[in-house]
Amino acid sequence: MADRTTSGGRSARRTTSRKHWTGPLKLAAALALAAAGLAGCAGGADGMMRGTGDLGVVIERAAGRIQVVETSGMTRLATVAGLGDLSHASVVFSRDGRYAYVFGRDGGLSRVDLLRARVTHRVMQAGNSIGGAILQDGSVVAAQNYAPGGIRLFDAATLEPLAEIPAIGRDGRRSKVVGLADLPGRRLAASLFESGEIWIIDAADPRHPQVTRLDAGREPYDGLVTPDGRWYLAGLFGEDGLALVDLWQTPPAARKVLAGYGRGETRLPVYKMPHLRGWAMAQGQAWLPAVGRHEVLVADPARGWQESGRVALAGQPVFVMARPDGRQVWVNFAFPDNDTVQVIDTATRQVVRTIKPCRGVLHMEFTPKGEAVWLSCRDEDRVEVYDTASFARLATLPADNPSGIFFTVRAQRFGM
Structure with a gap:
């Protein structure tokens, strides 16, 4: 078919052809604008696009702020202030690793955008709080509180309050809540210190x-859930042993394990409570800090959680943490040995390295695949990074009175 010619001598077909091209050009321009907008949303504090898988948070407890760090280059990216009393702060992450939920000792709960390095939401939800959890699907954040004792549930996107569960035991007393952990099936587990109870909370309807x-x-002081989500274990301060719940059992029931580990021995003064949340599962065994003793207990889940060994240590263990591949367990200690870190080879159950990185080692955190470990040095205002194969120091980062170190890889694990 021949082209028709307009009065200006131009081809009508060509005019039509150019008109057809305006649609794709407009679409391309729109996509470019959308990409620019997404880049702005996904940009870090420096304006560059980046992912969140190697990000983390260092608590600067005295200053009431956090550092946003990245583990690939071992650098600080930004600081976020205005987070209140962080003297016993803990952190959980959104499932995409972008948002950190910071639980302050003063009852403040803050949602921090790690990419933009700013607080998006903040609520004062209690008088004294020591941590929290996030549900399996990332939709609900839960806070565990000392005063008033109880658990509060919040919408993870807005921090809208959804429900409050007062921690009133069977004896009618209100208890401090410890050991809050997320479980499979939109559930939570928690321990009540004064009333000696473990609660399993179904939050399928969070309201x-x-x-x-x-x-x-007697007096459960902390709790944890195994990486597979099957077992909840609560340490007991008021007696030797631990309380164990099989979460696959219907209905669930608690029983005692490791009840005789200190029988006949005088317990040493406890200068700092062990933190079971920093326990270890390695080589198919559980590696647990013994309350008031200079040793780690090894228990075998395949043999009914019977004791299968002990490892003598330099002091009272606080955190007993496994490298992600399970070959090593790193241990830090309560005062007066809190300048020391020991490394256990889990194949031989022997201490293979003792290092003294600084005074006041409060916390340890492994990189996602465990090639390095970060240590907080509270009393020397810095964070140390060590190679876990050679034990060489890789980096030192200044930090004001640092305590907890939390990496976004925790978002993919139960009980973290």
Whole structure:
């Protein structure tokens, strides 16, 4: 078919052809603008696009702020202030690793955008809080509180309050809540210190959570869930042993394990409570800090959680943490040995290295695949990074009175 010619001598077909091209050009321009907008949303504090898989947070406890760090280059990216009393702060992450939920000792709960290095939401939700958890699907954040004792649930996107569960035991007393951990099936587990109970909380409907109460023992002081989500373990301060719940059992029930580990021995003064949240599963065994003793207990889940060994240490263990491949367990200690870190080879169950990185080693955190470990040096205002194969110091980062170190890889694990 021949082209028709307009009065200006131009081809009508060519005019039509150019008109057809305006649609794709407009679409391309729109996509370019959208990409620029996404780049702005995904940009870090320096304006560059980046992912979140190697990000983390260092708590600067005295200053009430956090450092946003990255583990690939071992650098600080930004600081975020205005987070209140961080003297016992802990952190959980959104499932995409972009947002950190910071629980302050003063009851403040803050949602921090790690890419933009700013607080997006903040609520004062209690008088004294020591941590929290985030549900399996990332939709609900839960805070565990000392005063008033209880658990509060919040919408993870807005921090809108959803429910409050007062921690009132069977004896009618209000208890401090410890050991809050997320479980499979939109559930939580927690321990009540004064009333000696473990609660399993079904939060499928977060506005109307349902509680199952179990007897734990005297004064559960912390709790954890195994990486597979099957077992919840609560340490007992008021007696030797631990309380264990099989979460696959219906209905769940608690029983005592390792009940005789200190029998007949005088317990040493406890200068700092062990933190079971920093326990270790390695070589198919559980590696647990013994309360008031200079040793780590090894328990075998395949043999009913019976004790399978002990490792003598330089002091009272606080955190007992496994390298991600399970070959090493790193241990730090309570005062007066808090300048020391020991490394256990889990194949031989022997201490293979003792290092003294600084005074006041409060916390340890492994990089996602465990090639390095970060140590907070509270009393010397810095963070140390060590190679876990050679034990060489890789980097030193200044930090004001640092305590907890938390990496976004925790978002992909139960109980973290």
